[in-house]
Amino acid sequence: MAILKHDIGNNAVFLEVGPRGALAGPLRQIFAEASSPTPYVSAMTRNKDCTVSFLAAIGALYSLNVHVNLEAHFPTGTCLSGVPQYPWNHKGSYWYESRLSKEWRNRKYPYHDLLGSRCVAQPIPRYKHAVHMRPQSGREHHFPFCGHNVLADEAIRQEINAEEGFTVRNIIVSTALVISKGKPTEMIATFQLGCLTNSLNSKWWEFTVPSYNGRNWTKHCTREASAQYSPPEQAQDPDALPRKLNVRKWFEKMAKGGLNLGGSFQTLDMMASSTSEQQGMGHVVNGRQEDEANYYIHPTVLDATLQILGAAAVNGYARKTRTWLPTSIDKISLYRCTSDTITNVSAKLLSNYSVLGDGCCTCEGRKVVEAVGIRMSLADAASSGEVRDGHAAARCEWKPDIDFLDVNELFCAPVIRTDNSRLLEELGDICLLLSQSCFSESSSNTTLPHLQRHVAWIKSQSKLTPIRLPCTWTGLDNKTISARINSLLKQLEGTLAAPVASAIHQVCMNMDSLLSGKDLEDILPGRTLSNVYKYLGQLERKDPNLRILEIGTGSGVSLHREIIEDLTRTDGEILCAKYMLTTPGYLATETQEKLFPNMDFASLDICQDPIEQGFEEMEYDLVLAVHSLHKTKNAQESLANLRKLLRPDGRLFLQELCPSSRWVDYVLGALPTWWSGTEGGPIKPPYLSKEELELVLAAVGFGKPEAVVLDAEAPHQVTTSFVARPIHETPIKKVTVLVDEERSAVTHILNQLEKDGYEVIKCRLGDIPPAGQDMISLLDIEQPFFHDIDEARFLSFKTLLLGLQEHGSGMLWATHLIDIGCRDLRYAQVLGLARTIRTEQLADLAICQVDAFDNPKSIDRLLQVLAKFQSRQGDEELNPDFEWAIFNNRVQVARFHPFALTDELLVSDRPNEMATLNVRSPGRVNSLYYERHERKDLENDEVEVQVYSAGLNFRDILVALGIVELPVRLFGIEAAGMVTRVGADVSPDDLQVGDRVAGTMLIPYFTAIHSIVNVGRVTKGQSVLIHSACGGVGLAAIQVAQMLEAEFWQRRESQVLDGPLSHSEKNRIFNSRDKTFVDGVMRETKGVAWTSFSTRSQASSYMPHGVVLRNSEHYLKLESET
CATH class of the missing domain: 3.10.129.120 (Thiol Ester Dehydrase; Chain A)
Structure with missing residues (x-):
């Protein structure tokens, strides 16, 4: 079955090579279940000559277009030559062949990928095709509307041999073609020439395209097509658009x-x-x-x-x-x-x-x-979506640039109290001491290497443990020790440390079972071990980066929910372009809960090269590795692999165990993967100390950690968090300074640049700057450069900037504050100019706003910004930062966040606003909503009404469904309310403020009057037969007929005289559910012609149109498109 569903199963032939066709039965059952006419051939058949069966199999394979290499069976055979020619005579045909077989064999056109092949059994052009979802055809994503055009043009080409072109008109696709992935979809295209008269055909071919889904037929497309014999028109390519x-x-x-x-x-x-x-x-x-x-x-x-x-x-x-x-x-x-x-x-x-x-x-x-x-x-x-805001509204927000912050300020210790830590340490030391004193013979007989190391480590702590405990503990009996353990457990009950305390106690009580080979997970009740990992993973973090990779450990502990929650703004925007959560092993589908669209899951073993596992090099801005490093065999290799995934300006957040408390090793030491070190060597826990981790980070290319944060004050810490960045090449300290007048502020900046080791080259407008060297402009320090600028200076600036761009250099423009605490609006012109130049010319023109050029701290920050600008790196999606502001000794960076302008403008109880009913999505009546508008001034003859109730009539439904299109949509014109304003020409005798008014449109009466009077031209004494008389239009038609003094009869579902027609005579009412009404009408009208008025579609089996049309002067039928 799997082979049949796979691409390799298309047009497959199954050949069984064996003593008999043992698989024939099972294979036929499989073929029948899959509805697949797959051929089966057996090399041998029971109770038949094997030579005959084998040759029959070869012949069957040949008929199925399967090549058989006979040389493998007859390697020494040669072709017989010299035989006299046989006098073949083809004049007479002795093989009876039907027309179907002959036309099928001698097809003029090959099988077409979309149209299929012509059905030769049909007199009219009819093409049949099984549409497969083949990857090379692109149908696995999309079957285009224009694919139906292809059916038409290919069919016309085959029918009338038209090679130049064709025209299709009145193309209507009513239902999309759905192609199943597992099996083909049967599709048929039927064509026939249209008729102009009984003896004259049109040049247009009418065709329809239905498909069969296994249960019923669905019509997808109808249209008309004709061949083109004239060459295409000459035309010029269109003008470029801006x-x-x-x-x-x-x-x-x-x-x-x-x-x-x-x-x-x-x-x-x-x-x-x-x-x-x-x-x-x-x-x-x-x-x-x-x-x-x-x-x-x-x-x-x-x-x-x-x-x-x-x-x-x-x-x-x-x-x-x-x-x-x-x-x-x-x-x-x-x-x-x-x-x-x-x-x-x-x-x-x-x-x-x-x-x-x-x-x-x-x-x-x-x-x-x-x-x-x-x-x-x-x-x-x-x-089905909500109302879209067509405005490109965005809000510029200034936030501190993390590259200029002390990362230690971004961390705070989690809520883990020192009292709990001390109690845990005491509990761990007591249990450790108790295990040392209670070791039985099973401790020395254990054969598992990791348990032998665990025992050796516990014994090695025999001298250190009493030193940490109070002196009063010396000589206490086991009963007193047990009482103290119970007291500590009771104090820790209900705290975050309760699962850890329970784990320490269970390990102590079940030490003999552990040493006999029982797993730690079996000793600890419930989810105690996972709760221990959660306790170890408590931390706070803040990071504004966009592409995040979290290294999972497989223990179920993850930070992605908290991180995504922190990165979600109040307006719902998630400041994360990609969040990848990994696990070292198989990742089950049910665990892949996406919290937002840009979240992904993958398997990653950090002990192996991540590039070979499908990850891209230098892809992530932030890599989170929480308690994952100590689970690897080689911490340095693992960190080197993580280094490959970080961008040059990215950060690694590493949190690892660095405990001084012994209870961590006491509890987790029973795990097989815990202890490291070579056999016979020193017993070492898998984690490294803070100093060792810093050395390993430096060895794989990370700089000095920007932050090292303990989860508690030493020596009560359990984990240590590091934030480190890759070492990158420091840009050459060369800069060109664009100056105009060298006053005190400019001179101070020049001196500071030289003091920081920069090689400074001064430049003025009109000079040619050094090639390949970034520039910092100080033209805006004394006065706004672009305010009242003349043409010559602007052209000089333009030439200078284009020269920098040509050599791949950029310019950092220093100016006064514009967005934050602006004091002079004249400086703001450079902001718009820089954004325009970056967009249109792709030039690196950055802006740095400075609060005070006479403040040494602000100048130091400006030089730091210059260093970041010189080391800028962009990517395919985002450009580097080009706008900064230095305010209160903090470097701020600009971020634009979109927002819905319509939501921001919503204000309750605005006196000058009005609400009108509109439709969110035409075609869906349930998408009606109220839309706010400004109240307009009234014309002289207009009246404003505050609507208290409104109704949607038939016309409104047509507009809401998109059937009727209007320049301006208006709903609910049938309404009741109170007059609130009147125009100048409105007489107080007619309407005035405070009047209660109502308005309606009698659409059923308009329809009935137009149909009976204008179209049917019914006059006094004529007869009218009204179908569906109980409907709105039917009731109106009865009243119109009565007004015209016409005789009328009615058809309805029941002849019981009740409801709105209870006053009617029974002999004038006919049943609409059977054929008896025909005889009744003929009897009552005595054969006199009548006007038949149908307000809706009747059941076709009970509507003898021949009788109606034969005996009716007019037959009026109303149909609704809804």
């Missing part, structure tokens, strides 16, 4: 919206849009699929046109895009093309959020695609 789009990010945005196109359909390598009009263009790469010769234009190329249409509808703003799916095209003309194309589209965003547009593709001066009336509707996933 807004260039990031293609990769655009596809990522579409994937987040639920439309994952996969690599096959990402054929756009350039996208652009207009800034003022809804236009878009793109360059589409053709030729990646290697099967372009099978199509006029490959569907992946056509699909790119539809992708650009969505970008054009929102002017290229990714935040405004929705997940649109094409549903219909009025007309599209295609010509054969296998080269790259330039696509140009125009679109319009309708009130129901659907997109209507046109597009064309040009190639080498020819218009190869022209589409008119492309309609795209919101997908279900996009329709």
Whole structure:
């Protein structure tokens, strides 16, 4: 079964080589269960000549197109030559062959990957195809709307041999084609020529595409197609559009919206849009699929046109895009093309959020695609979303830059009280002393190496333990010691240290069982051991980095929940681009609980090279290793492997056991993996001391730890936390200083630079700076440089900046405070200029705002910022920081955080606001919501009403469902309320403030009047038959007929005289659920013609249309699109 589901099972042949076909029965059962007509061949058959069976098997394989190498059986055989020629005579045919077999063998066209093969048994063109989800076809991600076009063009080519091109019109895709991963989907395309008259056919082929899912048939597409015999029109490539789009990010945005196109359909390598009009263009790469010769234009190329249409509808703003799916095209003309194309589209965003547009593709001066009336509707996933804010609103927040902070300030000791630590130490020492005195013969007879080391370590503590205990403990009996143990356990009960105290006590009480080989997990009750690890893992941390890797230990203790909670802002934004949680072994699926979309899980053994395990080098900003290092055999190799994963400016957070308390080794020493060291050598615990860890960090390329934090005051600590960064090359201390006038503040900065070891080169506007050397500008120190700047100075600055960019250098612009504590707004111009230059020219122009240039501490901070700017490194997604502010001796960095402007503007009880009903997602009535607007001034003849109750009528439902499109959507116009304002021309006799009013639209009566009076032209004395008379329109039709003094009869489900029609005569009421109404109407009307008025669809078996139309002057039938 697994082979049949795998790609290797496609078109497979099963050959059994053995004394008999023993597997024939089981294989046929498997084939039947999988609904797979897989052929089976047996080399030998029971009770048959083996030679005959073998030759029959070879013949069967040959008929199944399986090559058989006969030379392996007859290596010495030679071809017989010199035989006289046989006089073959093919004039007569003695083999009877049916038309079906002959046409099938002699097919003119091969099997097509999407259309399939023609069914020769059908008189009309009919093609059958089993659609597989083959990876090379791209269908595992997407079956395109344009794939249905391919069916049409290939069928037309085969039917009438049209090679130039074709046109398709009235394309409607009602249901998406779903392709199962395990089995193929049966699809049929049926074509036939349309009829103009009884004897004249149209040139347009009508075709439908249904599919079978194993239970029922579903119609997907209908359209009309015709061949094109004229060559394509000449056309020029469209003009370039100003807004260039990031293609990769655009596809990522579409994937987040639920439309994952996969690599096959990402054929756009350039996208652009207009800034003022809804236009878009793109360059589409053709030729990646290697099967372009099978199509006029490959569907992946056509699909790119539809992708650009969505970008054009929102002017290229990714935040405004929705997940649109094409549903219909009025007309599209295609010509054969296998080269790259330039696509140009125009679109319009309708009130129901659907997109209507046109597009064309040009190639080498020819218009190869022209589409008119492309309609795209919101997908279900996009329709169910909440209201989107179309504004690109973001808030700039200034936070301390961690690179300039004392990392020790970011840590605080967890809530572990010293009293508990002392009690634990005393309990551990008592139990250790008790174990030493109670060792039995089993302690010396244990054969397990790790237990032998545990016993040796306990004995080695015999001299140290009494020193740490009070002198009063000397000579106490076991009963007194047990009482003290119970007292300590009672004091620690209910604290964080309670699981540890229980573990120490259980190890002491069950020491003989442990030494006899019983596992520690069996000795400790419940989850005691995991709780011990949790106790060891208590810590606080703060880190603002984005890409985080947490090294898991497999013990179930993890920090990801607390870290993600700390990185989540109050508005819900998570300041983490990627969080990878690893475990050293197999990671079960049920444990992979994603707390946010950017969280991932993987297996990682830090003892091995992580690059060979699928991780990328220098990928993470922060690596968290909590209690994972002491579980490895070689701490230095493990840290070296972690070093490979850190970015050059990343940080390693390492927390390891560094206890002075002996209870840690006493409890965990019974584990097989605890003790390290060579056999016969000194007994060492697996953890390293603080000093040893610092040496190992330095040996693998880390600098001096930025912070070393104990979890408690020494000597009560259990764990020690380190924060370290990789050593990176210090940039050469050379800098060019751009100056204008050398006053005191400038001179002080120049002197400080030289004092810090910089080689300083002064430069002025108009000078040529040294190549390949960064620059710091001091032009803004005395006065704002860009305020009232003349053309000559601006051109000099422009030339200088372009020269720096050409040589790969950057500029740090020092200026006064702008964003924080601004004193002079004239300095703010450089901020907008720098952001524009970085965006348009990709130049490294950084800004550093300084609170006081006469403050030595601020100048020191400025030089630190300069050093960071000179060592800048960007990546594919984010540029390095280019904006800082020095305020109160702290270096702050700017971060822009998006927010929903509509939410920020919501204020309760605004007197000048009004609320109107709107629909969030057209097509979903349950997405109605209230939208706020400013109250407008009234026109002279207008009245404002405060609505107390409103209703949605039939017209409102049509608008909400997107069936009726209006320039401005209005709901609830049938309402009741109180007049709050009136216009100047409104007479007080008509309406005035305070009047209670109501308004409605009598749509059933409008419908009935229009149908009976305007269309049916019913007059006095005529007869009217009203179907479904109990409905709203039916009741209105009865009253209109009575008003016209016409005779009327009614059909309804029951002839019982109750409800709104209880006053009607019984002989005028007919049952709508059977055929007796025909005889009744003929009897009552005596054969006189009537007008038949149907307000809704009746059951087809009870609607004899022939009788109705034959005896009716008019037949009016109302149908609702809902």
